[in-house]
Amino acid sequence: MLDYKKEFSLEGERALITGGATGLGFAMAECFIAAGAEIIIVGRNEKNLKAACEKLGEKANYRQYDVTNTKKANALIEEITENIGEITILVNNAGVHVKKPIEDMTDEDFKGTLDVHVVGAFALTRAVVPFMKKSKKGNILFTASMTSILGQPYVVSYAAAKSAYLGMVRSLATEISPEGIRVNAIAPGWIETPMLHKALDGDEVRKNKILGRTPMDKFGDPKDIGWAAVYLCSTAAKFVNGVLLPVDGGASIGF
Numbered sequence: 001m002l003d004y005k006k007e008f009s010l011e012g013e014r015a016l017i018t019g020g021a022t023g024l025g026f027a028m029a030e031c032f033i034a035a036g037a038e039i040i041i042v043g044r045n046e047k048n049l050k051a052a053c054e055k056l057g058e059k060a061n062y063r064q065y066d067v068t069n070t071k072k073a074n075a076l077i078e079e080i081t082e083n084i085g086e087i088t089i090l091v092n093n094a095g096v097h098v099k100k101p102i103e104d105m106t107d108e109d110f111k112g113t114l115d116v117h118v119v120g121a122f123a124l125t126r127a128v129v130p131f132m133k134k135s136k137k138g139n140i141l142f143t144a145s146m147t148s149i150l151g152q153p154y155v156v157s158y159a160a161a162k163s164a165y166l167g168m169v170r171s172l173a174t175e176i177s178p179e180g181i182r183v184n185a186i187a188p189g190w191i192e193t194p195m196l197h198k199a200l201d202g203d204e205v206r207k208n209k210i211l212g213r214t215p216m217d218k219f220g221d222p223k224d225i226g227w228a229a230v231y232l233c234s235t236a237a238k239f240v241n242g243v244l245l246p247v248d249g250g251a252s253i254g255f
Contacts, residue, residue, distance in 0.1 A: 007235045009036050014038045015039045015089035016080065017032075019042075020040075020093065021045065021051070022194065023195055024093060024226075025094070026052055026056075027221075027222030030223065031227050032226070033056055033060065037059070042062065042064070042094075044066050045064075063079075067124065068120050070122075070123035073123040073124050074127045077127040081131060088135075088137065088138055089138070091142075092125065094117075095116060096113055098158060099198075099199055100154060101153075101154055105156060110157040113157035121168070135180075136179060137180045139181070141185065142183075142185040144186060146251060147159035149187060149244075149246065150251075155199075174242065177242070182237075184243050186232070187245065188224075189219075189248025189252075190251065191220040193222060213255065215250035215254045220247065232245065
């Protein structure tokens with residue numbers, strides 16, 4: 001008899017979530033814990049990390065870590081593995097957002113966005129893969145974006161970074177899935193988070209344009225992304241590999 005609870009369970013899993021103290025990262029942490037996993041959230045702001053862990057409960061740990069400090073990626077993974085346990089799920093979620101016309105966007109703006117999203121995610125992925133290969137299992141998840149799919153003005157650095165995730169996912173999926181490691185991405189639609197409000201507050205034209213092309217005519221809930229992440233990292237998705245899953249209320253196909 002099929003046991004759907006077992007197939008969708010994350011019991012025995014341990015997830016490292018970058019940018020896990022707020023927004024989508026926090027929602028994923030909540031959903032992972034609800035599904036049975038232990039989680040470690042990482043970020044730069046220790047106050048936010050502590051507050052998040054207090055809300056998340058005893059299955060939550062944190063490490064203060066800046067994903068752009070890539071030289072420390074190996075040490076972070078090794079320390080967590082030694083003191084907490086093996087990381088079976090890595091969620092590359094940390095992100096920054098720069099909204100400017102291209103002529104106002106500096107080299108530092110552009111490089112800074114790539115450093116967080118792309119280089120930081122690459123370094124942590126590289127650090128965790130050898131451990132996953134040893135155990136012949138693991139899931140690596142990237143938080144992509146609608147800008148991985150659709151053209152949007154004023155966010156060229158963000159779009160470049162999130163589009164890079166698609167190449168990383170496809171390349172890694174072909175390289176390491178024979179070792180039992182699946183690699184996938186979620187493309188959140190427009191979700192009610194502080195980052196969304198930073199991008200849209202005061203820009204009613206942009207907000208209305210987004211809702212106008214979203215068939216469900218609303219913004220999503222952060223847990224919509226959390227539950228999608230649980231699915232992708234569960235046994236129920238054991239043959240799902242190298243995909244980009246839009247969770248967007250139909251925005252990517254809307255008119």
